[in-house]
């Protein structure tokens with residue numbers, strides 16, 4: 001693409017790395033917990049399995065995560081987008097039982113004390129391993145304890161789990177159905 005380079009506002013460069021899949025991070029216990037959507041999430045190691053998520057220290061979810069040193073990553077389909085977004089607009093400090101408040105169902109995890117969202121297509125349970133201070137967010141590294149999916153969900157096949165991708169603010173998209181196969 002020709003033309004001059006245009007400098008970006010200091011806060012807007014992050015969206016060069018969007019859209020990104022959104023997962024809901026849940027930390028705490030069945031009685032006291034919080035849950036928040038996070039799009040700054042990624043796999044950090046395959047062996048050993050490590051998941052990384054950048055979380056602002058002010059999040060109530062982070063408070064529970066740091067105290068109990070474990071968390072769940074709940075991956076929901078785009079049909080639950082409204083509930084996902086709701087959980088990202090209010091802190092668990094201001095609403096009780098945030099998952100239920102957002103119209104979803106709480107259930108128990110296999111290994112952690114934190115709730116799992118029953119409507120999830122996929123769940124990753126993780127134990128807090130390390131925290132790297134990045135700036136206004138910390139990078140939380142979690143050792144994957146368990147990872148499981150619903151029947152019909154095939155990791156790496158976007159057609160089998162339509163997760164919302166966060167563009168910015170209240171804007172989302174879904175993965176395109178087009179698959180480009182590159183011949184090496």
Ligand SMILES: Cc1cc2nc3c(=O)[nH]c(=O)nc-3n(C[C@H](O)[C@H](O)[C@H](O)COP(=O)(O)O)c2cc1C
Nearest residue numbers: 036037038039040055056059060061088090091092
């Ligand atoms: C789509 C979406 C993605 C978000 N991604 C992140 C993220 O990666 N890290 C983060 O710290 N906050 C992120 N947030 C903001 C938190 O979800 C939001 O502040 C939430 O209300 C925190 O809830 P809590 O205080 O109960 O933990 C995101 C919000 C939305 C709507």
